[in-house]
Amino acid sequence: DGGITQSPKYLFRKEGQNVTLSCEQNLNHDAMYWYRQDPGQGLRLIYYSQIVNDFQKGDIAEGYSVSREKKESFPLTVTSAQKNPTAFYLCASSPMVVGPQHFGDGTRLSIL
Amino acid sequence: AQSVTQPDIHITVSEGASLELRCNYSYGATPYLFWYVQSPGQGLQLLLKYFSGDTLVQGIKGFEAEFKRSQSSFNLRKPSVHWSDAAEYFCAVGYMEYGNKLVFGAGTILRVKS
Numbered sequence: 001d002g003g004i005t006q007s008p009k010y011l012f013r014k015e016g017q018n019v020t021l022s023c024e025q026n027l028n029h030d031a032m033y034w035y036r037q038d039p040g041q042g043l044r045l046i047y048y049s050q051i052v053n054d055f056q057k058g059d060i061a062e063g064y065s066v067s068r069e070k071k072e073s074f075p076l077t078v079t080s081a082q083k084n085p086t087a088f089y090l091c092a093s094s095p096m097v098v099g100p101q102h103f104g105d106g107t108r109l110s111i112l
Numbered sequence: 113a114q115s116v117t118q119p120d121i122h123i124t125v126s127e128g129a130s131l132e133l134r135c136n137y138s139y140g141a142t143p144y145l146f147w148y149v150q151s152p153g154q155g156l157q158l159l160l161k162y163f164s165g166d167t168l169v170q171g172i173k174g175f176e177a178e179f180k181r182s183q184s185s186f187n188l189r190k191p192s193v194h195w196s197d198a199a200e201y202f203c204a205v206g207y208m209e210y211g212n213k214l215v216f217g218a219g220t221i222l223r224v225k226s
Contacts, residue, residue, distance in 0.1 A: 004155075006155075031212050033213075035216075040121065040218060040219075041218060042202060042216045042217055042218040042219050043156075043202070043216040045213065048213065050211070050212070088153075090155055090156070092156075094212050095212070096212060097212065098144050098163075098206045098207070098208055098211070098212050099144070099161075099206075099212065100146055100158045100161050101212075101214060102158075103148075103155035103156040103157075104155050105153075105154055105155045106153070106154065106155050108153070
């Protein structure tokens with residue numbers, strides 16, 4: 001079955017450490033997205049990419065970085081500059097035209 | 113700027129009762145509208161979408177939604193709620209001129225009492 005795989009499901013970060021969240025899709029979608037979810041705030045866009053080797057900042061990109069070296073993969077790095085990284089992170093993908101986004105099952109990041 | 117408002121943070125309904133979750137969008141252009149559902153610790157699942165045409169759209173799990181341009185609304189309804197419908201529901205809007213980015217509401221948590 002086609003879908004989006006996020007790993008790991010749970011991740012713990014120490015102070016001053018960078019951590020990378022994985023997102024892989026086999027839907028052949030051109031666009032991919034990273035969202036941060038905090039209780040009562042809905043989904044906030046961190047970064048998105050519409051084509052390989054290109055990506056744009058979303059509304060809350062500070063303290064995060066991404067890469068898009070392959071169409072199928074869009075990893076997110078939470079850097080030590082992100083002072084409040086505890087959240088649920090969701091990856092999504094969609095075709096290039098406006099339409100529904102398809103979501104992975106998320107990664108919950110916590111601070112040790 | 114685009115925004116989506118879901119006025120109700122929590123809603124509690126009895127099993128078997130009808131349900132309506134409210135969603136309003138702010139931007140005046142022709143929107144593309146979506147409803148998603150999220151169970152705890154899971155990703156979002158698409159319930160239904162509106163692009164054009166008939167303003168009453170049917171979705172999965174017995175849900176429907178009606179697009180009302182005059183009220184800038186896209187409310188989600190279900191005639192009879194089941195205990196398994198307890199979850200968080202998100203409304204989202206997109207616009208052709210903004211590409212394939214979506215703006216999400218803050219969500220409504222549905223509790224079902226037996």
